[in-house]
Amino acid sequence: MEAWLIWLIFAVVLGIAEIFTLTAALGLLGGAALITAGSAAIGLPLPAQLVVFTVAATAGVLLVRPIATRHMFRPQLQRFGVDALIGKSAYVVQEVTGREGRVRVDGEEWTARAYDDAVVIPRGAIVDVMQISGSTAIVYPRE
Template sequence: MDEWVIWIILAVVLGVAEIFTLTAALGLLGAAALLTAATAALGLPIPLQLLVFSLASVAGLIVVRPIAMRHIRQPQLRRFGVEALIGKPAYVVSEITGREGRVRIEGEEWSARAYDETLVIPTGATVDVIEIEGATALVYPRE
């Protein structure tokens, strides 16, 4: 069997393994194997093929992989929906207890209850939204 065929088989095996791991390391090693297959097809001897594979692997893992991982693991820039309301201030429209109440959050009126069930928060107070449970805001008074 020709050497370049072995390098192609190795590249395919590494590529398939990358699909299951998603680490970007095995895919880069597969790309190095493809590059080495091209050098083997040109007729370079095995020691030079191993050198090409080693250099391409090291370059991929040291240079390309960190860049790829930065792009893969980008943090979510903004929160949307009810998650965006958590941490926002709210105005108490009707007295809040551990069971019921109403608040106005960014112009919208929400049902609310106290995060600490022993608290009673009077009308007109300012509270912070701690959590959203369904259509009810769990709030805690500002100090």
């Protein structure tokens, strides 16, 4: 079997392993093996292929991996879904008590409950969404 084909198989195996581990290291080693497969295809001898693999792998792990891991573990900058509704203001469509009610948040009607069970919020009031529990907005009246 030719050397370039062995390096290519090695690159594919490392790429598949990267899919299951998500470490960003095995994928970079697979990329280095792919570069080495190219150098073997143009006819470089085995010692030169090993040098190419070592340089490419070292450069990938030392230069690219820190950037990739920084992007993978960056905190989420924007809230999505129901988490984005927390903190928004809402309009009371139907009186809200500790058990029931309806509010309109961003044009959508939600079932609602008062954050404080003792509070009754009249229709037409403006409230703040404190949290979302299932499909129910937990709200508190604005002062």
